[in-house]
């Protein structure tokens with residue numbers, strides 16, 4: 001017997017894709033069913049206010065119809081519309097970058113845990129906190145670490161001796177720090193080494209231990225912020241074997257605002 005069901009669940013819209021006339025495909029990160037793909041048919045629906053309330057990254061209670069492994073949207077009640085977002089290209093870009101990463105991880109690991117609370121805290125901070133770009137980088141480091149790609153930073157990944165220098169070599173290809181001993185350095189490719197100040201290593205270590213409600217509003221000094229952002233970008237690209245590009249437009253804008261032209 002075919003199984004059909006009316007379902008009510010809370011969730012965040014992570015992506016909206018238009019197709020044919022007035023139809024949409026929504027990726028919704030739900031509290032109860034993980035990431036689901038759901039259709040909205042504008043042609044069938046006479047409810048224009050429903051169409052207007054569908055926007056990216058909102059938090060809502062969704063009423064869905066489930067039939068033969070497909071979900072379709074009947075209605076939604078917005079809980080948090082993140083209204084500042086629509087005016088703010090920077091925050092919108094940050095969320096669309098992070099949602100791309102989250103969906104990539106979920107594609108490979110559909111049963112990944114804690115994604116929902118992660119997104120709830122992280123997206124809220126990206127929308128409302130003063131430095132959304134830093135928040136996004138802290139978020140992505142925290143997220144991929146929790147999903148099994150934690151950087152090795154407690155000691156040298158080869159000889160396991162503690163590293164006491166103020167500048168630390170991070171070896172991207174092996175995902176961890178290495179010491180200066182020739183035996184440890186001899187197999188590493190220089191192009192794959194990133195230098196990090198001890199303060200940033202300590203910050204990452206601290207970040208990885210904090211619960212979600214506390215970890216996205218850390219302060220970082222200006223010169224360390226640039227280093228941390230560059231590291232976060234290269235680390236995530238290396239781990240995911242993919243070049244994420246959405247945030248690049250923001251670093252171009254940042255330089256432009258400061259009068260740095262390249």
Ligand SMILES: [Zn+2]
Pocket residue numbers: 156157158159160161178179180181184
């Ligand atoms: Zn070593």
